[in-house]
Amino acid sequence: MKTIQELGEKKVIEIILKCLEHMPNMPIPFGDDASAVEVGDGKLAVIKTDMLVGETDVPSGMSLRQASRKAVVMNISDLAAKGVRPIAALSSIGLPRSFTDEDIKQIGLGLNEGAREYDTYIIGGDTNEASDLIISCSLLGLCEKYTFMRRSGAKPGDIVAVTGYFGKTASGLKILLEGLSIPEKVRRPLIEAVLMPKARLKEGLALAKTGAITASIDSSDGLAWSLHELKEASGVGFSIRDVPVAPEVVEFAEENDLDPLELSLYGGEEYELILTVKPKLWETAKKAVGDLGTSLTRIGVVTSEKSIYLRIDEKTKPIERRGWEHFKMRTR
Amino acid sequence: MKTIQELGEKKVIEIILKCLEHMPNMPIPFGDDASAVEVGDGKLAVIKTDMLVGETDVPSGMSLRQASRKAVVMNISDLAAKGVRPIAALSSIGLPRSFTDEDIKQIGLGLNEGAREYDTYIIGGDTNEASDLIISCSLLGLCEKYTFMRRSGAKPGDIVAVTGYFGKTASGLKILLEGLSIPEKVRRPLIEAVLMPKARLKEGLALAKTGAITASIDSSDGLAWSLHELKEASGVGFSIRDVPVAPEVVEFAEENDLDPLELSLYGGEEYELILTVKPKLWETAKKAVGDLGTSLTRIGVVTSEKSIYLRIDEKTKPIERRGWEHFKMRTR
Numbered sequence: 001m002k003t004i005q006e007l008g009e010k011k012v013i014e015i016i017l018k019c020l021e022h023m024p025n026m027p028i029p030f031g032d033d034a035s036a037v038e039v040g041d042g043k044l045a046v047i048k049t050d051m052l053v054g055e056t057d058v059p060s061g062m063s064l065r066q067a068s069r070k071a072v073v074m075n076i077s078d079l080a081a082k083g084v085r086p087i088a089a090l091s092s093i094g095l096p097r098s099f100t101d102e103d104i105k106q107i108g109l110g111l112n113e114g115a116r117e118y119d120t121y122i123i124g125g126d127t128n129e130a131s132d133l134i135i136s137c138s139l140l141g142l143c144e145k146y147t148f149m150r151r152s153g154a155k156p157g158d159i160v161a162v163t164g165y166f167g168k169t170a171s172g173l174k175i176l177l178e179g180l181s182i183p184e185k186v187r188r189p190l191i192e193a194v195l196m197p198k199a200r201l202k203e204g205l206a207l208a209k210t211g212a213i214t215a216s217i218d219s220s221d222g223l224a225w226s227l228h229e230l231k232e233a234s235g236v237g238f239s240i241r242d243v244p245v246a247p248e249v250v251e252f253a254e255e256n257d258l259d260p261l262e263l264s265l266y267g268g269e270e271y272e273l274i275l276t277v278k279p280k281l282w283e284t285a286k287k288a289v290g291d292l293g294t295s296l297t298r299i300g301v302v303t304s305e306k307s308i309y310l311r312i313d314e315k316t317k318p319i320e321r322r323g324w325e326h327f328k329m330r331t332r
Numbered sequence: 333m334k335t336i337q338e339l340g341e342k343k344v345i346e347i348i349l350k351c352l353e354h355m356p357n358m359p360i361p362f363g364d365d366a367s368a369v370e371v372g373d374g375k376l377a378v379i380k381t382d383m384l385v386g387e388t389d390v391p392s393g394m395s396l397r398q399a400s401r402k403a404v405v406m407n408i409s410d411l412a413a414k415g416v417r418p419i420a421a422l423s424s425i426g427l428p429r430s431f432t433d434e435d436i437k438q439i440g441l442g443l444n445e446g447a448r449e450y451d452t453y454i455i456g457g458d459t460n461e462a463s464d465l466i467i468s469c470s471l472l473g474l475c476e477k478y479t480f481m482r483r484s485g486a487k488p489g490d491i492v493a494v495t496g497y498f499g500k501t502a503s504g505l506k507i508l509l510e511g512l513s514i515p516e517k518v519r520r521p522l523i524e525a526v527l528m529p530k531a532r533l534k535e536g537l538a539l540a541k542t543g544a545i546t547a548s549i550d551s552s553d554g555l556a557w558s559l560h561e562l563k564e565a566s567g568v569g570f571s572i573r574d575v576p577v578a579p580e581v582v583e584f585a586e587e588n589d590l591d592p593l594e595l596s597l598y599g600g601e602e603y604e605l606i607l608t609v610k611p612k613l614w615e616t617a618k619k620a621v622g623d624l625g626t627s628l629t630r631i632g633v634v635t636s637e638k639s640i641y642l643r644i645d646e647k648t649k650p651i652e653r654r655g656w657e658h659f660k661m662r663t664r
Contacts, residue, residue, distance in 0.1 A: 001432040010457050019440025023453035035456030037420050049470050051424040088369050092383040092468045100333040104344055108351025121355035124367030127344050130385045136424045138381050158606045194380035
């Protein structure tokens with residue numbers, strides 16, 4: 001017998017999946033970022049659930065309001081990566097007995113903010129007594145079946161692209177948890193990335209409409225880890241030539257003698273989209289995202305060789321499958 | 333400032349609800365047992381979430397497999413009470429690090445059982461590290477809007493009715509937690525009621541089709557507490573003249589000098605349906621449930637006076653608003 005700690009999350013999920021009888025004709029297979037059932041007229045009802053656990057997911061410096069907002073936003077990010085608009089949310093909450101009425105209010109306000117920022121509503125849920133704060137959020141979305149952006153459609157020759165810039169959350173966490181220093185002007189956006197993450201919902205919805213996207217995932221487990229997930233689901237590889245590192249991260253890394261690429265590749269809790277794009281529709285995809293004021297950066301190309309290499313400055317090295325799972329933040 | 337313990341669950345929910353902006357034109361108001369959005373053609377997509385917490389919801393003697401099965405069944409019971417067929421389930425799981433591969437397998441098997449017994453499937457979810465076992469289950473169902481059985485439609489003169497018999501879970505818990513004794517023949521069904529609860533899904537679906545039901549709830553918080561919930565949602569009262577006590581409970585109560593009515597009214601985690609029925613359609617409702625081999629017992633009548641009285645043997649006494657919340661079981 002092995003403990004969970006020895007097994008790791010992937011193996012735990014594998015054991016559970018072996019126990020489950022699979023629904024016949026599942027429109028979206030197990031292992032994608034959201035689940036769905038067909039509801040007629042070519043439409044999918046899409047459901048998604050993910051849990052925020054106080055001890056492992058709430059770093060010191062994050063308020064209850066920010067934590068409960070994040071519990072909603074991290075779920076919305078998954079629907080964003082699938083191109084699905086959330087229409088309603090539920091929250092199932094576990095609360096320690098010592099929490100006060102003011103704590104509860106902050107949690108309620110955070111839940112509402114997380115939902116309203118993305119034009120959806122909390123429409124139900126339940127509360128429970130628990131030894132640690134637990135916020136399990138569930139989302140319902142509806143979409144046309146053909147617009148659902150899966151993990152599994154990347155083809156050799158497709159362009160690999162990402163929204164936004166990377167490394168801010170990993171840097172922000174180092175400031176919050178390890179007390180690393182940095183001038184206030186740079187500190188603020190890095191901390192903000194941790195405490196008030198944003199989901200790329202508008203971008204995901206716009207991209208789903210273009211028909212340009214062959215595979216999609218959010219970067220919540222880190223850029224490297226998420227690329228590996230896309231690779232496995234699509235049965236391809238990636239040659240990566242560029243990683244858009246946020247300018248604040250470059251400055252933070254310099255100041256603290258850290259590797260900005262390491263911060264950008266192997267972080268996590270960062271909610272950008274990682275996409276593979278049909279080359280012919282690249283400009284369409286770029287415009288759809290650009291119109292929203294967001295950058296879509298070409299970072300590489302899909303290869304038939306099933307490995308992921310970073311080729312920068314004439315050097316080639318593998319991008320490893322590591323990230324969030326392996327250096328989970330701890331609040332105590 | 334007050335702690336949750338002082339506030340109680342109802343007040344906690346009230347605080348959270350005050351923080352939430354309400355979705356316009358919600359087809360089902362907050363406070364019912366499931367939430368819904370309209371998806372066109374007079375149909376509702378119904379969603380429901382509820383969390384099982386190891387410390388408070390899993391009594392000693394209940395296996396992990398039984399606990400995870402129950403996490404699904406307790407959610408199905410809520411959809412049953414609304415007359416909604418579950419079409420898919422998600423489970424978001426928090427696991428202590430010390431859990432083994434065999435523990436995970438038992439949890440997976442229990443989740444699958446809970447879903448398959450009610451002809452649905454687990455189609456997704458996620459796993460997390462937590463200090464205690466947490467199983468948050470979410471269900472998606474679809475129904476015609478007019479068949480959704482709310483808490484709020486009871487009218488004076490309607491018949492109050494329940495499926496099945498009461499008191500088994502409260503008795504079973506006393507055997508498991510307090511070690512009360514009883515001959516094996518009676519012990520078994522009482523323990524079984526705790527460890528392997530059944531949801532009245534077929535009965536709920538059949539009743540929803542009759543058009544006979546004006547209000548409905550499951551008895552998961554105890555018969556008394558749930559009657560009070562129906563009373564408040566419908567703005568009526570009840571005159572109760574009969575409580576169907578399970579024969580095993582009568583025997584258990586006699587043997588241990590307990591009050592069988594107390595066990596039946598103020599227990600909980602018992603998944604019968606409590607309904608109000610249009611008098612003219614009483615026989616239709618009774619037949620719909622009877623055809624499934626289940627009893628539907630008339631226990632009283634809806635009154636315009638907003639209180640709940642038990643009138644048995646010429647004596648009248650109020651049925652109090654107490655139950656599960658107030659003597660939550662503890663495993664340690």
